[in-house]
Amino acid sequence: MGTKPSKIALLISGVFSLTALPTMAAESNQSVTIDDIITVTGTRFDRTSDQQLTVINTIEREEIERLNPKSVADVLEALPGVSVARNGGAGQNTSISLRGTNSSHVLVIIDGVKVGSATLGSVSFNSLSPESIERIEVLKGPRASVWGSDAIGGVIQIFTRQLKNDEWYVGAEYGSNDYIRGSAGVGMEHGEGSSTLSVNREQSNGYDVYQGVDAENDDDGYSRTSITLKGSQALTQQWQALWSGQYDKGNTQYDDKYGSGGADESDFANYIWNLGTQYSGEKLTSKLSVNQSRDYNENFRGDNKDLAIAEFETMRKQVSWSNQYLVADGLNLNGGLDWSNEAVLGDYAQDERDTLGAYILIAKQWQQLLAEVAVRYDDVESIESETTYNVSLAYQFDAHWRLSTTTGTAFKVPTFNDLYWPDSGNPDLLSETSTSYDLTLNYSRNTVSAYVSVFKNDIDNLIAWAPTGEIDDDGWDIWKPANVNNAEISGVEFFTKFSLFGLEHQFAYTYLDTEDKVTEESLIGRSENEFNYSLSYQWQDFDLLASYHYQGKRYAGYEQYLDAYHQLDLGVGYKVSDNWQLRLKANNVFDEDIVSVTNYNSPGRELFFSVSYSVL
Template sequence: MKRTALSTAILLAATPVLAHGQDGPETEPRTLDTVQVTATRMAQTVDETLSSVTIIDREEIERLQPQQFTDLLEGRAGIETSQNSAFGKNTSVFTRGTSSDHTLLLIDGVRVGSATSGGASWQFLPPEEIERVEIVRGPRTSIYGSDAIGGVVQVFTREGRKGPPKVNAFVGGGSFNTQETGVGVAGGTESTNYSFSLSHFATDGINVQDDVGDDDRDGYDNTSLAGKLSHRFDSGVELFGNILYSEGRSEYDADESDPVTFANLGPYDRAYTDFVHAALQVGIRIPVTRLWDTEIAVGQSRDESGDVTEGGVHGGSADRFDTRRDQLTWRNDARLGDRTHLVAGIDAYEDRVDGTTAYAEDSRYNVGVYSVLRTTVGAHDLEGSLRYDENEQFGSKTTGQIAWGTQLSDDLRLRASYGTAFKAPTFNDLYFPGFGNADLQPEDSRTVEFGGRYSLGSYYADVAVFRTELDQMISFDPVASRPENIDEARIQGVELEGGYATSEWVWRASLTLLDAEDRESGKELRRRAPVTARLDLDRSFERLSLGGSVVAKSRAYEDPANQERLSGYGLFNLRAGYQLSPEWQLQATVHNVFDKDYVTAGGYNQPGRAAFVKLRYQQR
């Protein structure tokens, strides 16, 4: 991408942060009064929290018309994604320049991710089943344990609210022979809320790689169901349960190599991954006293994949990697007076691995005890969290975080924090046959952050400056031919996010400046762009809505030695919606309007210009 184009996108992204002027109509900005729970496990508005938080609600999801979950994340403040092509292919999410497995994914409170690879399967999350996304940037290990060095992304599935049953449905299609269908029902009474939905997404996709495998398109299909049910008794006791289940197939390109000489023997006839991605939970909430609530829940997440190749010289192969995480959580929420709030509890989970690969160990448990205390002293808000983890493999680990905030005026709030975090080695790191290193220790980090938030009427702006020092990074040692704790990294940067929302105009923009350096080599960390930016702008009329998005990234490097350059790029997407009646809406979107060639991972193609339409029905 040309430098002038990138500069323009950055200026566009920074505009709302620098804007100053009259308030718009009476409608308040949609981010300011939104309650989030991910940052501290206690309910707080975005303005109250002492963390860097971004909320994406259901209204915004439908307005943006994403084809993939990463369409919602890419270019947000502090967030960068990388994909081995589009539609169900391996995806990485980098939060504040940390590794993809340094971002913890929660689905309705359930920890989700592969115990073998360590990362979450972001590519299988269905946007149509999502009610809200909460992104918390910065370490959260002292609250959630391992994996949350860079931050936490929590996905909440569709919810029911008080009222008669209301049906929602959609049908859509577009480029690459893409087809979408879905139906759901949601409602509730004074004591019971429910939501159940089913959706299906299928596409022929694009050719993932030009010089690997065949030249055919590599398709993807995903069938997902989601359900959420809660019932509150007269005593105040509440039973709840939720599930998100997805299964399908994702095709890819693959060549066969000779097992002795590693010579290329030619492409397989077919290569694909059959997957299951699921999170479920049941629990009970009990109001023990007027000031003390307790919650106990049991949950399970599954990340299962079967990699199959067919044809080839030796007839193909089949490998299966199935991981399951069983978890128990006990959370207590106590109000200790008007100005002090305490959350404390226990997280216990066990990872199990099954499949065609014989690991030296196929299970391990982790038990964590945590507490979060928040209080107000005069004009100052103080917050501290402490957690102790006992892991079957590496022993114990203690992490903590402190934060401070103050309201300088009705419109301006300042904050600062310091936190430690860690990431446990994966089963692949520890036990993979001929590769693992059972002596590995967790990766450790220390992060300091300063930030401020300005809110005035329909405007808001947020800025954060951060620095993370990461020790004991796990990397492959070519001399020892196994992973070792050998690397150190320093990651520092600036995030800006701003927005404006009225009944007619909605816009949100972000800009991230990042310096992510491997301290051993002095090189940039791979696939981390120094500059990312995003602008979403929408205008509503009586029945018509029009909008567009600009996502821009500067150059990055594919390899640790910084020899293989990934060019920067800018993408422009357009969208429109027309309200045919109070219950029916027609939507259309064009992605990559200018048909730009770009990649986010070396050697993997991304789609050119693509158009999609969707017809929605929402019973009123």
């Protein structure tokens, strides 16, 4: 443990130096302005980036198109502090980790609606189509004080596409493993409002994803269809009606890795809908929304759909009331109430629960000093109630440099599987809890922006299988979920974007130091070092993008490690006219053997070609 602080200190000094490099390279007479990014994840209301006291990375539609991703994970992996583990390619099970926390410690919100499974406690990222996404915001660190359960590692908020009146697009794509995609969207005006309807359909024959001894030797393909609707209508000068909806349906083939004749295919059918109204006055902004989400998955044997069937379903109803009031110059008051009901399908001792949460957030600015305090109380049925908080301070040294610090707590309620799975659930479980600290230095000037963030997260009451001390009728130890584990995560995160010699550069690096406090080993699936570098260039009607990703070796348990790997992706786009665009994308150019989960293959080198016509 004695060498750990010195490691982090060396990294901090290194990234401080890197932060200064683009500044020296930029010409002093440049007058290009970097637009403030509007974010809502931190407080539920629009704020410019300089008003946020937590680290938030934002990805816009233009960047998504240039990346030409096949999954949401492909978009997120380019960000610092975001790690991805895949059980194969785009259609397979994927987990997202923020700053070393578990995948279940990430709160995912789509157009203001919480999504995910209450039985597994995670989100099925493979069911989401990147083509339907307008913007993604990734907030690092706990935000339970605003959003409630799950936000131990952070919050990923996804916004679907919204077009103006008479804007529309169509597109098609073909690529490796017989991948094919078709998509279309249109914006429609209705009086003082507008709506956007978009449709996406894609499928791939896939490849053999699992290489275990008893695995099936076949291709594992996937298909998915996504329909989204989003709109708003002005009712008066101050009142507005809002609505959104999304339906995702598809199929994924995978391997019965034990060769036992079990399930090797699944169908999913998920949806969300959200109806709301917003009042915008001179000092008060108030939003009321009613929504519902469904996460449904059916597993079966592909050659006999009646064999090995298992169904999992979460139905979540939610009502949220959020408010922001400008008390005085530089003093904002936010607060609201949230109610939700989760119901699951299955033979559980308890198959639904209600949660009621209330929060308040106060933000105050004194010239160069900005402070924010947030407190929330959540009453979860059949689980102990939780009170969480966030305290943040930021000091603006001048127009370019800002230092901010944050501390906060968060929690994750046990899943229905943990609590009530027949014959193995433990209804006495407590919520997993965390306390974290963050110190971030930001720099912004002309075409340069950068930050370096040092963080620490202590997570207690982690749920894991453990012996109960009882013996079953056959003489075997009885195991059940229990709050037996604790973890400590610390690290450094660095990110910068800058222009140099006509090229756009983006660099992200994360150093992680993790420890399971029970075994005193590193946490499984984490690597110490991970970084990304992208280089883009615009010349006349061409745009070029080169993206490089390095993933350090990951601990796989039992003193085994997954090898480090390098991945280089290349893309080129050509604008034939104002409306027509062609794009060619090559993934994993050097055909690296990429394994992020033991025994699961990557698709290898891939090539995709797309054509689109848009009136935007």
